[in-house]
Amino acid sequence: MPMATPRCRREAWMSDHGKVADIGEPLTALDGRSTRIGTRWSPGVVVGVVRAVDLAILVATGVLAYLARFGSVSLGHDELIAVVLIGPVAANVFQAAGVYGAEALSDSPTQARKSVLAWTATMLIVVLLGYITKTSEQYSRLWAGLWFLLGGFGLLAFRAVLAALLNRAGARGALTQRVALLTSPGLLSDARRLAGHLADNAQPGVELAGIFTVAGTDAGGTEPNVAGDARALLRKAEANGVDRVIAVLPWSDMDALHETLEPLRAVNVDVDLAPPALDERLMGRPVRQTLGVPAINLMTRPLSGWDVVLKRAEDYLIGTVALLSASPLMLLIALAIKLESRGPVFFRQPRHGFNNNLFRVYKFRTMYQTQQDLAAERLTVPGDPRVTKVGVVLRRTSLDELPQLLNVLKGEMSIVGPRPHAISAKAGGIPYREAVKEYAHRHRVLPGITGWAQVNGWRGDTDIVEKIEKRVEHDLYYIDNWSLWLDLRIIAITLLKLSHRNAY
Known part of the structure; x- marks a missing residue:
């Protein structure tokens, strides 16, 4: 059976709806349809x-x-x-x-x-x-x-x-983008689910123009929430009532799919093709040209291009100024540590950092040398006998973290980012990796001296799993929503919360 031409397909769409203009034939105002390009603002x-x-x-x-x-x-x-x-x-x-x-x-x-x-x-x-x-x-x-x-x-x-x-x-509607969904009866449930997603994640100026079916009923038919069939969609587009069409159609026969969409070339609309499986995890993911092939992007580096340059410039600039400004205080802290107990001033602990690689984080020593716990097998508790008197003050004010400015200048850490945890840290007796499925996702960026979780109160001990779950939740929010502005906000809040109650 020969394939229908675009003209035949369009005529099939418009049959039983009165005389319509052929492709290339100008419409007149008497048709009741717009003869001007829409005046919507991009x-x-x-x-x-x-x-x-x-x-x-x-x-x-x-x-x-x-x-x-x-x-x-x-x-x-x-x-x-x-x-x-x-x-x-x-x-x-x-x-x-x-x-x-x-x-x-x-x-x-x-x-x-x-x-x-x-x-x-x-x-x-x-x-x-x-x-x-x-x-x-x-x-x-x-x-x-x-x-x-x-x-x-x-x-x-x-x-x-x-x-x-x-x-x-x-x-006057110049900022409104009207989006219509075109689907087949077999995928109507998918189209409704997509419409629900668009409604739940409404963007400013975006309006759903309705769901239309390739082979179905006109508006007022038996199918609920269906504005009409493909012929009704074409008439609506000709009247400048639609700016974008999202096709929710089967991919099994691409020739038939293109033939179905061909009549829309006669009207001034954008046409997008939804993926064959409308999985919620695909919603909101961008479609990109990957090596010349259109593909749905599932994962993206949190920072790339100029974002990396901006983030490192922020770290070096703030890190250098902070280290120079804090040097006198750090010398006094070092002297206090040496006077109270024997041992080194700094405590170097292996922790997981960027891309899950191990590095040694610098901190002022807050425990007696013989009581140090490199792997963090035991949580610190209020009145912990392992912590020195100077260490109690340093932990309460977070001043024990100051040497991590050296990690920042070495490129191992950032001023702001997910806090690096000790390799054997546990929550409720369960290793962090096992307690939270998404825990390793934190390692996609450099760890930080302070972070979104910390300024929201999720720091200190993790005696129950919920605490590490909340930390990871906030860390992943930070990674997904990074901006220089968010970093500056976190730094400002951190400076206001130098004294807290969750560290011992």
Whole structure:
């Protein structure tokens, strides 16, 4: 039997629904269908414009501040470098802070707050770079202060205008992406499950236009939650009522699949093909071109490309400043340890780090030398006789962790990350690896001096399995949601929680 041509297939779709225009024949307004390209705004274009305006505001306010301070717009050499440098620094910081995320753009207060905080962080980084390169004294503090204030006001003013524009665009549907599902009767349950997933994980500006079947009934038929058949979908697309179609169709006959979708080439819509097995674990996973082959990405390195560079720069910068600043205190701690008990100042313990490789973590010794437990076979408890008097103070204030700044500078650890555990550590008498199935997933990034689990209270002893489960849960959240902004937030919270009650 010869394969139906695209024209025949489209005519089959549209049969019994009155005269329709052939492919290539223009539709008229009398058809009741749109004859214009939709005026919806592309999210990518919106973000690109916002980025460009942000950069223009920061550069312009830098020049304006210079004019207010010196009465000229002709920047000096050093000021020109600062204004040029602000672009790439702000671009990375604003991105890391989530300023350009869909949720942030759709929420005006969140957008304003994140923008100001990101601008503050940008200025602090530029000032810190000036301090490190010993050029900070060459800048006028009044100029820098004016720039910071004008830049902040400029960003807030733009956000107010942006919110008004987005609200108007949203009111007329210019920001709404209408998604329809096209399926076969045999896969209707899969399509409904996908629709439920889209509803549960709704993205700003995304609207479900309905479920349509290749061979089924029109809207109002016997199948619940079905908007109509393929002919109804085509009419809806011609009226600019659909922007994207997700096909939930069998992959067993690819020729038939392409033939089924061919009529959609006549309308201005994006068409995606859902995987043959709509497993919940595949939901939300990106599809990529892998060596020229389209494939569903199941696992991704937590950090890659510029994220790695940014993370290591953060570690070296903060690690160096922290080590230099803490050196006098570390010398006093070392002296106190030597005066109280015999033995080395540092305690070097093997622990699992990046990619599950062993390394030796540095800590100030907090136990008597003869009582040290390299493998952590025994948990420390309140009043533990193995812990020295100095050790009690160090553990309670986390100052015993300061030598790990050396691990950071060696590239074995990060300032922020999942805490490295001793190789024989147990929870309720069960090794961590056996207690939590996902435990090893923590080793996909460098271990840290502090982490998301620690600032949320999940630190100290693990006498029950639930405690290590919560630690791992928080560690995996950090890995999946890493950003420079999250790191800075964790560092700030850590500094406020130097004294705690869960360590002995």
